[in-house]
Amino acid sequence: MSDRQKGVIGALKMYWPKASVRFCARHIYANFSTKYSGQKMRKLFWKASKTGDKYEFKKSLQDIGSIHPQAMAYLAAIEPCHWSRHAFDNSIKCDHVTNNMTEAFNNMLKDFRARTYLGLMEYIRRMVMSRFQLRKEECSKWGNGIPPTVNKKIKENSVECRILRTLHSGQGKYEMLGMNRAYTANLNDKTCECGQMQVSGVPCCHALAGIRHHFGVNGSQCTLEEYIDPALSNAAYLRTYDCMIRPIPDLCVWGDHVGAPIQPPPLKRKPGRPKLLRKRESTEKPKAARSGSVVCGKCRLPGHNSRTCKAEGSSVETKKTSKKNPVVTEDESAASSSKSSKKRQRLQ
Incomplete structure (x- = not known):
């Protein structure tokens, strides 16, 4: 399963000429939708990709051609054996039309992608080693029934x-x-x-x-x-999952390298801050933003904050000022003065 990145198709033809190659339908649609968009066009594309019937595939392409003839020519230029189920190799017994499993594996690497090559490979080895053993233990519990x-x-x-x-x-x-x-x-x-x-x-x-x-x-x-x-x-x-990936001792106990040292390629930094997240396609949903409305701390009204509040008086300010400078009535002041005078007389 390939996403048709630069050099991938040529490398597959060179090193694995007899391999059954599939193209990710999601990446094909991402390029397709930049020229031929629309909800109806999207449904017809995925219907053509996921159908296992040759008649339904041709009918979907004809419906696409009735909307936009050039869109049909665009898809017809891609061999159906790469992106439509009806033309897949039936001996493989896999109906996936996207590379979601590869993307999920790539997502598991997380921050380890920024480490050195050796550190990244060690993380992948340990992750696959433990996952193989977990899968093997789960499969042994299934018995002879259906998975x-x-x-x-x-x-x-x-x-x-x-x-x-x-x-x-x-x-x-x-x-x-x-x-x-x-x-x-x-x-x-x-x-x-x-x-x-x-x-x-x-x-x-x-x-x-x-x-x-x-x-x-x-x-x-x-x-x-x-x-x-x-x-x-x-x-x-x-x-x-019968095979076993054996554990390897730590890097500090490895033997010295024999031969010329392997040097990393020259680093050429690009201008700007390095990007860690992948570029999202135009058809993908954006990352969910923080939900909820902003509430002002002064007037307690939604839609703005305390800095941009235009209200003259606010309940919060009166509460704060009441604690710092409390309002005292005449009766309260007279009572407090009498109490203080009695305390002075006792002390004398």
Whole structure:
């Protein structure tokens, strides 16, 4: 999964020419929206990116072309195998169209990105080492059932399959009639016309409707495991985290470097203050500002502070002045003077 930064595409072709490369759809839309914006254009773009059906993909592009012909040409210039699910390699069993996992990993580095290369690599090693062990312990508790993430997807798809009308034609082949169109599914081949089952490896809503018809609504999870790709099983998850990243002694006990010392590249400081935060795209939501209104400390009214307050008198000032210079009546002054005179007589 690539964000198509400078040099990335060329390096992938040079060092991994046979790799299945995907482009982050969010970054594609960020560049696309600078020329062709609009809420309707946005919905059609993501529909074309997330659909596993070739017909729906072409229809979405045609709808985009009806709004702006050049927008359709812009997307047609990018190979669908890089950003649309319907053209992904079905052997990978991953339906991600964005690089959110990479961005999440990058966000975990936090302040360590400003450290030296060696300090950053040591932090990544320790983080991955502990995370692998935690994942391994979690996977061992699952037993032989369906993994929680896969089970969650199945529950979401099972809600949608309730409105489908199932027609069985024999040999594991079904036709599902929905609200807008019909889809065909083959349970023996684990394929569906919508394409979601082939890409993700998890039965889609149409396949689940056929499975329910074949095994009954109260079918056990052992029945569903037959239609889930082996790459998404508990055993596959355990094999993923089976490897161990061994701990390394501290840097102070490492041996001396043999050979010429490695020098860092020459540092050329750019003018201005160094930027730590990444640049946000035009389509991204800005960082949430502080909520609430400002209340004046003098007049207690919202919308301004005590410095810009234009009120003549205020409750706070009167309270402060009353403590410093209290107002004394004639009766209170006479009583206080009599008390003081009595104290003088006693002392004498």
